[in-house]
Amino acid sequence: MHVEPDIPDEGLAAARAECEAVLRRDDRDRWLASMFAPEADRPHLHALYAFSNEIARIRDVVHEAMPGEIRLQWWRDALETEERGAFGHPVLMSLKATLAERRLPVRPLLDLIDARTFDLYDDPMPSLHSLEGYAGETQSALFQLAALVLARGEDPGTADASGHAGVAYALTGLMRALPLHARRGQIFLPLDVLAGAGVSEADMRQGNDSAGLRIALADLRERARMHLDAAREALAKAPTAIKAAYLPLALVPLWLRGMEAAPPFEPVADTAQWKRQWVLWRAAGKARRNKAFF
Numbered sequence: 001m002h003v004e005p006d007i008p009d010e011g012l013a014a015a016r017a018e019c020e021a022v023l024r025r026d027d028r029d030r031w032l033a034s035m036f037a038p039e040a041d042r043p044h045l046h047a048l049y050a051f052s053n054e055i056a057r058i059r060d061v062v063h064e065a066m067p068g069e070i071r072l073q074w075w076r077d078a079l080e081t082e083e084r085g086a087f088g089h090p091v092l093m094s095l096k097a098t099l100a101e102r103r104l105p106v107r108p109l110l111d112l113i114d115a116r117t118f119d120l121y122d123d124p125m126p127s128l129h130s131l132e133g134y135a136g137e138t139q140s141a142l143f144q145l146a147a148l149v150l151a152r153g154e155d156p157g158t159a160d161a162s163g164h165a166g167v168a169y170a171l172t173g174l175m176r177a178l179p180l181h182a183r184r185g186q187i188f189l190p191l192d193v194l195a196g197a198g199v200s201e202a203d204m205r206q207g208n209d210s211a212g213l214r215i216a217l218a219d220l221r222e223r224a225r226m227h228l229d230a231a232r233e234a235l236a237k238a239p240t241a242i243k244a245a246y247l248p249l250a251l252v253p254l255w256l257r258g259m260e261a262a263p264p265f266e267p268v269a270d271t272a273q274w275k276r277q278w279v280l281w282r283a284a285g286k287a288r289r290n291k292a293f294f
Helices: 009-026 028-034 039-056 065-080 090-101 107-120 128-151 159-176 178-184 191-196 201-205 211-235 240-260 273-288
Strands: none
Touching: 009 028, 009 039, 009 090, 028 039, 028 240, 028 273, 039 065, 039 090, 039 107, 039 128, 065 090, 065 107, 107 128, 128 159, 128 240, 159 178, 159 211, 159 240, 191 201, 191 211, 201 211, 211 240, 240 273
16 A cells, blocks of 8 residues: 655655654664665655654553553554645654655554554563564564665565564664663563573563573574674675665674673663764775675
8 A cells, every 4th residue: 555645845844854853863873874875765764764763662651551552553543544634743744755755565564563562561572483573573674665765666675684684683672672671571582592591581570680591692692693694695685775774784793792791681881972873884885885784
């Protein structure tokens, strides 16, 4: 399904500026990576990323699951309607324009919303398979839609690359967020991996550090690296024009190394922004020369 919003130019310009501002504030790394894409494509990347940010932060702004479910349903309804006119919400306005102008599918965005329902509750992630499925619907879809934006209507042939990229990116991000999730009582680390290392659900809810937990985290870091390697191999054959969509992957090795010596339930010291910018700048240069960039 494609939507064709009828939004005044000045309203759309303001909405797109707001998307960029949201992204610059809440996901600066993706905002910096988007700066290496062609200028005409950046508003569309900002719309996708700002939408993902809006959905991901619902758990941060609600205190109970039901208000979160209502917000998610609002987004489902808004994406599925083909009504014209001003939509009020700047991220929605910008996203609707992007969907129409770049003829992107709506289904992956609806699946992303459905996957994020998990965030509203405190049920544990049951298995590695479930976690990788969650990563696919929340992050792989975002990489693939960004590639479609940069391909400008052509099939970029990046479904496999996006699949692995999203899992590597999501696994790394969820491990970095372990201290936050622990404070909330959420368990994103898969129970089957934890059980294999001798760690119980009760251990996680009580914040018990252990040799087993560190083994489980090391195994998940290796899993992330495996997907990163697979994404790198798949992108070797991809068009140069779409590789800016995957620049955030250049930061994953930094984050994985940073977690290796950190206590599991303590926040990992973030890499200095100047270094992240330098990593992205260097990766963008390599991507333009059609070299491996992460």
